[in-house]
Amino acid sequence: MLICNLLASKGISCSNLPTVEIARLELKMGAGVVVLAEEGLTPTDIAEWAAQISEQPSWSDFPLILLTVSGEVDRESQRKMLALQPLGNLVLLERPVRPETFVSTVQAALRSRLRQYQMRDFLNEIRATEEALRKSEKLVVAGRLAASIAHEINNPLESVTNLFYLIGTSTSLEDAKKHTEVAERELARVSQIVTQMLRFYREPSKPAYVQIREILDSALTLYEPRLTHAEIVIERDFRECSPILAMAGELRQVILNLIGNALDAIGRGGTLKLRVTNTHDHSNGSRPGIRLTIADTGSGIEPEIRKSLFEPFVSTKGNMGTGLGLWISSEIIRKHGGTIQVKSSVLPPSTGTVFSVFLPLTRTDLPASALKEYELSDA
Numbered sequence: 001m002l003i004c005n006l007l008a009s010k011g012i013s014c015s016n017l018p019t020v021e022i023a024r025l026e027l028k029m030g031a032g033v034v035v036l037a038e039e040g041l042t043p044t045d046i047a048e049w050a051a052q053i054s055e056q057p058s059w060s061d062f063p064l065i066l067l068t069v070s071g072e073v074d075r076e077s078q079r080k081m082l083a084l085q086p087l088g089n090l091v092l093l094e095r096p097v098r099p100e101t102f103v104s105t106v107q108a109a110l111r112s113r114l115r116q117y118q119m120r121d122f123l124n125e126i127r128a129t130e131e132a133l134r135k136s137e138k139l140v141v142a143g144r145l146a147a148s149i150a151h152e153i154n155n156p157l158e159s160v161t162n163l164f165y166l167i168g169t170s171t172s173l174e175d176a177k178k179h180t181e182v183a184e185r186e187l188a189r190v191s192q193i194v195t196q197m198l199r200f201y202r203e204p205s206k207p208a209y210v211q212i213r214e215i216l217d218s219a220l221t222l223y224e225p226r227l228t229h230a231e232i233v234i235e236r237d238f239r240e241c242s243p244i245l246a247m248a249g250e251l252r253q254v255i256l257n258l259i260g261n262a263l264d265a266i267g268r269g270g271t272l273k274l275r276v277t278n279t280h281d282h283s284n285g286s287r288p289g290i291r292l293t294i295a296d297t298g299s300g301i302e303p304e305i306r307k308s309l310f311e312p313f314v315s316t317k318g319n320m321g322t323g324l325g326l327w328i329s330s331e332i333i334r335k336h337g338g339t340i341q342v343k344s345s346v347l348p349p350s351t352g353t354v355f356s357v358f359l360p361l362t363r364t365d366l367p368a369s370a371l372k373e374y375e376l377s378d379a
């Protein structure tokens, strides 16, 4: 009662609790500090306090003040001290305690508890932010899915539109039938792309070790008819490269986008240089990886477009482009822990563009356990 009056006189609200159990309950209910008298504590009490204190959340270090009985430090008091160890943030005050000492000890304990509550609020805020981020990340993935589908089906749909026009203006039934067959094939491709994309995003396949040269070769095979038709010369400089841990399908999408853009910029009769080599990225430590450069002798990119090149819906191709290719590509590269840079000139006679992509040998976004798994399966 005396203690309560003393603390109340300093503006600290205090309750006199009849039992240790009630004091423990108060701890749970948010008391700032508990003051106990040593003689009221049994070994069972200490064990129960210790159990409760060990269950505290990480931010909490509940302050206890124990008023001890005065006397010399003998074996018995040392033993008691040891028994009290599990009580954590414990301050021993030997009686008789000077009122100022007692009040300042309680004030210090309350300040430390207040700090702990601030830490709890801060942690809760971080958790809420993380949750919001996870949700927005999901939205980004959904947005990317929609964008990828729109981007990939744009060309076949364009062809179908043209084919319908041709069917409408055909003079012979045979021609119309031919065009219809092609249109059917293009529509089948659209449905295949949509199914593939949905599957790809729903159950993302696991990353595996891939040789970038193989992806480049398969992309070039796809563009073969267009390259020949436009008389574009391909210069390949494929050096010995380490395999990289990546999603092959996604990298293929990036390479198809970059080559497709280069071909659009060249139009007819230029050169496309493709180079892959082992390298180190010095912008972020010294990470080993590979560098892919795709250089064209096309029109170059105007400075005002260059500024927002990797943003969605930036295009100079009107109906022929969605302006999503480079945005999706940069997102995929970022996801793989890599970087993409561009250099371009619109000044004749040496117009052209070079895209340079760095991809680290191992993905930095994967937990170490997952990396091990892939390394093992690759061995």
Ligand SMILES: Nc1ncnc2c1ncn2[C@@H]1O[C@H](COP(=O)(O)OP(=O)(O)OP(=O)(O)O)[C@@H](O)[C@H]1O
Residues within 6 Å of the ligand: 151, 154, 257, 261, 262, 265, 296, 298, 299, 300, 301, 305, 309, 314, 315, 316, 317, 320, 321, 322, 323, 324, 325, 326, 327, 353
């Ligand atoms: N190699 C390049 N040479 C010249 N301009 C380029 C090159 N690569 C990209 N660009 C410019 O950047 C713009 C954006 O490219 P991006 O691939 O994002 O979209 P897009 O090619 O216009 O459309 P889509 O990829 O849907 O076909 C292009 O419209 C073009 O102006």
Ligand SMILES: [Mg+2]
Residues within 6 Å of the ligand: 257, 260, 261, 321, 325, 326
């Ligand atoms: Mg493009």
